[in-house]
Amino acid sequence: MTAAFRPSGPRSPDGAVRQENLRDLNLEVVFQRILGAGEPISRTELASATGLTRPTITRIAEELLAGRLITEKGVTHNGRAGRPRVGLTLSDQGPAGLGLDIRADGLAACVVDLTGTVRHLTFAPARYAGREAGAVLTELAGMARDAAGAVAAKDLTVVTTTLAVPGPVDGGLVRSAPALGWRDVAAGTFLGDLGLATAVDNEANLAALGELYAADQGDDRALDSFVYVSGGLGIGAGIVLGGRLMRGARGWSGELGHVTVQPDGEPCPCGSRGCLQTYASTAAILGGEPVPEGANPDNVITERAEAGHPATLAALERAGTALGIALSGVLNILDLGTVLLGGSFSLMSSWLTATVKAEIDRRVLTAAWAPVTVRPALLGPDAAVIGAALTSIDQIRQRPTVWLARQG
Incomplete structure (x- = not known):
């Protein structure tokens, strides 16, 4: 889930990077360096790796710290003799991603923080025979609200939600899930009407992404x-x-x-x-x-x-x-x-x-x-719900300015 940053950046229609967007682009470049470092990285190392000036790195670091996207942790010696430097790494507070899953034995909800760590995982047994799609989705929405409330006490805010379903998906529309008896169920719209803006994806795809992330970690x-x-x-x-x-x-x-x-x-x-x-x-x-x-x-x-x-x-x-x-x-x-x-x-x-x-x-x-x-x-069995949660938080990992704009 830590896809390499591609500096396409937000651009004006004529392709030129405007001044205000250059600021966002620099912030995303720095954040991606911190994300990919795998260990605390110092401001000096960031300046060297990105080619940005030390004052620019300092400004961006302060903005990311204030937005609870990163935190100061430990020290780094930069591999050289001299004074140890404060390291910067991803924060385990602030934004969080929520995943939901409909699986054989019931319903599951999972929340991960920006580091990809599972902070909340719940399961509720469920039967699907004879149940309308709306009843299943309403129960899931309740689990989602409970999960968001539980992590709020840990200073985490659920930013986005992804639902895993056993069938092909077209946007938020579940085209076919024979095992559930679903056909053309607008799951994304239904959950949105319940106040839960939700992306919908195939459960095997999300599970594969979860496994890829787990293997990398x-x-x-x-x-x-x-x-x-x-x-x-x-x-x-x-x-x-x-x-x-x-x-x-x-x-x-x-x-x-x-x-x-x-x-x-x-x-x-x-x-x-x-x-x-x-x-x-x-x-x-x-x-x-x-x-x-x-x-x-x-x-x-x-x-x-x-x-x-x-x-x-x-x-x-x-x-x-x-x-x-x-x-x-x-x-x-x-x-x-x-x-x-x-x-x-x-x-x-x-x-x-x-x-x-x-x-x-x-x-x-x-x-x-x-x-x-x-x-x-x-x-x-938790791969799909964890993959769904990781997919949700990955939106912030790839575009941290979206979270920062909400905080402003």
């Missing part, structure tokens, strides 16, 4: 190309190439759940037949077996698998085979070296990984000399 920066596959209500994929999310021409890429794995297979709620979702979703793995009232379906599956329940083990085997078949097509086309099992699949990875890997090894042309890694996602 965990010093696994080599993980910049992978396919993240999310299990749960539906099955989606987030594809990352060279550190960038691949969305497709209209932003609808990654609908792995509706890739055909058996042309004459079982009917799918989307209207087609033999879709991956009909073999590997949570509902498919449960196979119609009852879930105790209030129980988490994912936990029920893993508990039954651990107990050696024959039907559950057979369903997981079938799911892993179907998943491996679908993923093999993606890997043959895109030449990716890593598969991350996320969402519900992360909890079931002990039973899925070997089967998925076996299918990939059998079907991917290059697997014999370039083995594909299959492993559970770092963030588990």
Whole structure:
């Protein structure tokens, strides 16, 4: 989520940078240096790195400090002998991003601060059968307000909100989410009418961004190309190439759940037949077996698998085979070296990984000399809601002047 700054800057129509916009541009350049430093950086180092004068750096630093975008922390010796200098780093107070997620076992809300640290994470069990979209979104809005109130006590202000949904999104319109029974639901408008201005995105895409950020923070920066596959209500994929999310021409890429794995297979709620979702979703793995009232379906599956329940083990085997078949097509086309099992699949990875890997090894042309890694996602079932929150705060990380203008 720390995309490199591109100094296109706010410009006038004729392309010239106006004086007032040059001031904003310089501020963003300095902020991006602090953001990318990874450790406290001194004013002297900033002047050297940006080519700006020391008085300009001092003015910008004071503005960022006053706006609670950065804080003074520790000292830096600049690698040379002499007097230690005060370091500048991102603040853990001030602006915050809110993420919301609709997942197989319920609803989730997450708040992250400017550093990307999770400051609030809540979950509420929910059932979707027979519920109108408005009822689900109203419940989510209540969770969002509770989350914003909780972090306000920590001197954090939620700036923007992003909702993760299991289906293709067109702006704030959820075009199709068969597992929820949604079609053309204006989720963004609905939440906006409730006083919650919200961007809406596909949950697998947001989860992939969350995993990319987690890998970067965990010093696994080599993980910049992978396919993240999310299990749960539906099955989606987030594809990352060279550190960038691949969305497709209209932003609808990654609908792995509706890739055909058996042309004459079982009917799918989307209207087609033999879709991956009909073999590997949570509902498919449960196979119609009852879930105790209030129980988490994912936990029920893993508990039954651990107990050696024959039907559950057979369903997981079938799911892993179907998943491996679908993923093999993606890997043959895109030449990716890593598969991350996320969402519900992360909890079931002990039973899925070997089967998925076996299918990939059998079907991917290059697997014999370039083995594909299959492993559970770092963030588990929380990847989408964390990715949504990170996407929200990234708007301020990339354009800090937006936050500063609000403070003025």
